Amino acid sequence: MDCTKCGNPNVIIKKEQSGQYLCKDCFIESIEKKVIKTVRKEKLLDKGDKVLVALSGGKDSVTTLEILNSFREMNIIDICAVTVDEGIDNYRQDGVDIAIRHAERLGIEHKIVSLKDAYGITLDEIMKKPNHKGSCSYCGVFRRTLINKAAREMGATKIATGHNLDDEVQAIMMNYLEGNTDNLTKLGAKTESKAKEFTVKIKPLREIPEREIGLYVVAKELEVHFASCPYAQQSFRGEVSEVINKLSEDHPTIKYSTLRGYDKIKNALKEDFKKDYSHGRCIKCGEPAANELCKACSFIEELKGD
């Protein structure tokens, strides 16, 4: 089959949902156009925004940086980046180095923050504690806190993360299955926290399937960190991911229809859940917190006991 768009015989992909065959150049263009469409439709960017890209060096965050950079080149937004060093030996440093090289290549402000500097403990050290709660619980909370802090320190007006279509649909399904309607109000292309201390988060890749992002970085010859986290484990997310991919085989548009349905549900839930809500400040670190201590500091307190 030749490229559906330009007739080039060197086709690199058959698109799952549309059935189109695309050559390299048309594929790259299709991804970039689709991200730009998401940005416009969901109003992810405002002129003058300073967007902090959460840059791990993996395929999703590098693609996010690469495509958002086109808005920077048009002087619509400014970009900066933050990389969180969780302290995982034989894994994280490669990602950090790749992140540094991308930031230098594009000439953008880049900050590296580490769990060790911020909390005095690495993820490797946490995982040696006898009663730890599993790597992902800690990593998620600490990373979120540090990225949010960096956003404020760097004067960012938005935080862009690399969540792709698969990530988003998995999160939606997990919350449907767990009946967690409170979390369902927090997903979506643009997350405005009720607490103004949290910077608005945007997901420009939300409509791009994971495998297409993998192909995009190969097609664009972007250097990315492809290794998996050594602490990645068989999780509920993994099971849900498997199930959605299986259903997608015979129903190639199912990830998109799930997303569209969710967006309508989210709007309805938001109306329903509207209530007075304001965060206090953590008495220890001053970050926004629902209780006396923020989640990160309460983890640190617990870990001291072990």
Next chain:
Amino acid sequence: MDCTKCGNPNVIIKKEQSGQYLCKDCFIESIEKKVIKTVRKEKLLDKGDKVLVALSGGKDSVTTLEILNSFREMNIIDICAVTVDEGIDNYRQDGVDIAIRHAERLGIEHKIVSLKDAYGITLDEIMKKPNHKGSCSYCGVFRRTLINKAAREMGATKIATGHNLDDEVQAIMMNYLEGNTDNLTKLGAKTESKAKEFTVKIKPLREIPEREIGLYVVAKELEVHFASCPYAQQSFRGEVSEVINKLSEDHPTIKYSTLRGYDKIKNALKEDFKKDYSHGRCIKCGEPAANELCKACSFIEELKGD
């Protein structure tokens, strides 16, 4: 293991979600109590109701009749039943005969309505038409229409169907995956149509897993029609059912958590979707209809062409 409740060593089931071991009597009691709890919590019955049970003769509808009959014995409600004969050779008659015997045993008013009498065509005849839309599309629409009509003719104030936990969770997930938020407003324990011509539908077995209903009819020695419809086919529902059962293996409460989450989402969606809405009448048969012809009559018109 002995029965968790009474110590009887003759255990017949380990309950998926609670982990309880139950003997026959305690199992029967647990099912009946749970249905009664659903009836109370969801306010499915009002004193003086005349409930029409949609009685196919299968395990779900026989169980519905059996347990609702306890409310009739307490003079809280009156019960009648309707059985739809779709016209499926070597299949339906057995179910009809079983339904007749249950109605006679309990001494309740029972009506048998057939597609042939109502529309001049059987499901077998429809399936011989070259361009038919698949058995389930026709069967669903015709059955719903005939049951609704019977409810009005018999003066019923509620229609009770045998939908169980598995049926309900499958329908919820199918609509999540298809992004069909309009359908999501129509599921639930009690369905009050916006058009008052449709009798309120209730699902007393909505919290009982399918396999427990199978065990209930065996334990109670209730005669039921166990054969599968010869037109049953590999369907999206079947795929979704498989996926949910697979996830349930490691997460035994997942069907319940999905249900609870959905109930909250439904409430939110209902608020959001509230709008003026009223049905006209089908110009041919006088049943409620969104268009000039109701769905059943428009199927019949189409079939005439084939």
